[in-house]
Amino acid sequence: MRRTVGALLRKELLVELRTLESVPGMSLFAVTTFVVFHFALNRDSVSGDLAAGVLWVTLLFASILGVNRLFVADADQGGFDSFLLAPVDRSALLIAKALALLAYLLVLELVAVPAFALLLLGPSLGQALPGLLAVLLLGDLGVAIIGTLVAALAVRTRARDLLGPLLALPLFVPIVIGGARASSPLLALDHPGDPAARWLITLALYDLLFGLITYGLFDFLLED
Amino acid sequence: MNALQLEGLARHYGEREALADVSLSLPEGQTMVVFGSNGAGKTTLLRVLATLLRPHGGSVRVFGSRLPEEAWAVRGRIGLLAHEPLLYRELTARENLRLHARLHGVGLARVDELLELVRMDGRSREPLRTLSRGMVQRVAVARTVLHDPQLLLLDEPHAHLDPAAVETLDALIGAPCGRTRVICSHDAGAGLAEADLVLGLRAGRPALLGAAGELSVAQITGLYR
Numbered sequence: 146m147r148r149t150v151g152a153l154l155r156k157e158l159l160v161e162l163r164t165l166e167s168v169p170g171m172s173l174f175a176v177t178t179f180v181v182f183h184f185a186l187n188r189d190s191v192s193g194d195l196a197a198g199v200l201w202v203t204l205l206f207a208s209i210l211g212v213n214r215l216f217v218a219d220a221d222q223g224g225f226d227s228f229l230l231a232p233v234d235r236s237a238l239l240i241a242k243a244l245a246l247l248a249y250l251l252v253l254e255l256v257a258v259p260a261f262a263l264l265l266l267g268p269s270l271g272q273a274l275p276g277l278l279a280v281l282l283l284g285d286l287g288v289a290i291i292g293t294l295v296a297a298l299a300v301r302t303r304a305r306d307l308l309g310p311l312l313a314l315p316l317f318v319p320i321v322i323g324g325a326r327a328s329s330p331l332l333a334l335d336h337p338g339d340p341a342a343r344w345l346i347t348l349a350l351y352d353l354l355f356g357l358i359t360y361g362l363f364d365f366l367l368e369d
Numbered sequence: 370m371n372a373l374q375l376e377g378l379a380r381h382y383g384e385r386e387a388l389a390d391v392s393l394s395l396p397e398g399q400t401m402v403v404f405g406s407n408g409a410g411k412t413t414l415l416r417v418l419a420t421l422l423r424p425h426g427g428s429v430r431v432f433g434s435r436l437p438e439e440a441w442a443v444r445g446r447i448g449l450l451a452h453e454p455l456l457y458r459e460l461t462a463r464e465n466l467r468l469h470a471r472l473h474g475v476g477l478a479r480v481d482e483l484l485e486l487v488r489m490d491g492r493s494r495e496p497l498r499t500l501s502r503g504m505v506q507r508v509a510v511a512r513t514v515l516h517d518p519q520l521l522l523l524d525e526p527h528a529h530l531d532p533a534a535v536e537t538l539d540a541l542i543g544a545p546c547g548r549t550r551v552i553c554s555h556d557a558g559a560g561l562a563e564a565d566l567v568l569g570l571r572a573g574r575p576a577l578l579g580a581a582g583e584l585s586v587a588q589i590t591g592l593y594r
Contacts, residue, residue: 148471153468223454226419226455227455227456230449231473369423
């Protein structure tokens with residue numbers, strides 16, 4: 146299983162490295178959105194709830210671009226068939242795709258979070274960074290799992306570009322809420338605090354729940 | 370033992386009947402050639418046998434395993450050469466074959482051996498999108514036989530190949546390979562010469578079924594009128 150996941154993940158990253166179809170688009174979208182917020186909000190900086198909301202909504206919309214592209218090469222170039230003909234556990238594809246999407250999200254945040262801090266954030270990010278990274282990682286896990294499920298569901302339909310976001314966004318809402326509430330104290334101007342523990346737990350439980358649902362459904366999604 | 374045993378196989382796409390009433394048996398090591406005009410059901414038949422499509426009626430056994438329930442038991446024993454090469458365009462021939470080797474638990478030395486056999490060792494480090502369609506077909510043949518499958522499902526295997534390449538690949542997918550083969554073809558003369566069993570499909574139903582020795586080229590070309 147580990148070898149299969151490793152081989153599939155290597156393929157994912159190689160294809161993305163050569164086509165640059167997902168990560169640059171996601172990053173550019175996020176930075177552009179922060180620029181738009183910077184002017185649209187008509188204020189020098191944001192903090193607290195507003196800062197957390199702007200950050201999470203932007204990251205989730207940017208992640209949709211990656212979700213939509215996740216299975217396109219497999220569907221268009223026969224990679225699905227090639228994989229289905231192999232005598233391997235189907236879950237390997239789920240794990241490899243989720244890990245690939247997770248890697249894309251981490252690279253996205255490597256670009257987007259400093260851009261957010263530079264363009265919009267009032268308080269300095271330094272003290273809040275470890276806590277924010279923990280919240281982002283929990284959110285990323287959920288987005289990667291749900292994104293993989295939704296992408297696998299949408300890619301075989303004719304309206305995949307529309308169906309992907311339509312299915313993903315409602316499922317991402319609890320992640321936005323949990324992520325924004327957990328990171329709001331970290332981004333507060335006066336009293337930067339710890340991430341709200343109950344929202345961290347909520348995020349972790351949501352990740353676990355969808356991890357189990359996706360694991361249970363994924364085989365079925367790949368079948369004819 | 371029969372490699373294939375089909376009883377009343379049916380498959381449809383929505384309301385449209387793609388295959389119906391297909392019953393036949395093919396002993397191990399023999400070759401069946403499937404003829405039929407475009408849309409007659411040849412590719413659907415191959416995809417059902419490859420375990421990629423579920424049969425909607427009848428019974429299908431591949432090497433004694435019933436599909437789709439026991440598909441897992443035969444997947445590693447099937448090699449499918451489809452219309453599409455089932456390869457990633459952004460990866461090189463070597464990277465594609467290495468991925469396939471890892472999925473099938475095959476040693477990477479086999480990749481180099483096959484690249485040499487299909488005469489692609491010189492261009493094996495270039496992305497597939499930069500290669501000609503004939504070269505990609507040679508890599509696709511290497512992918513098809515990489516895991517040494519016992520059953521070859523070949524959809525117009527000589528498409529895009531020049532005569533020299535056809536000769537080169539004969540040892541891998543031609544009669545000398547000794548594997549059970551199901552070939553979709555439009556070439557009545559060449560197909561009949563290769564076949565032990567001939568299946569002619571018309572609108573998804575068998576219009577012709579018999580030993581190759583008992584059929585003529587004229588009967589096969591009649592399927593297309």
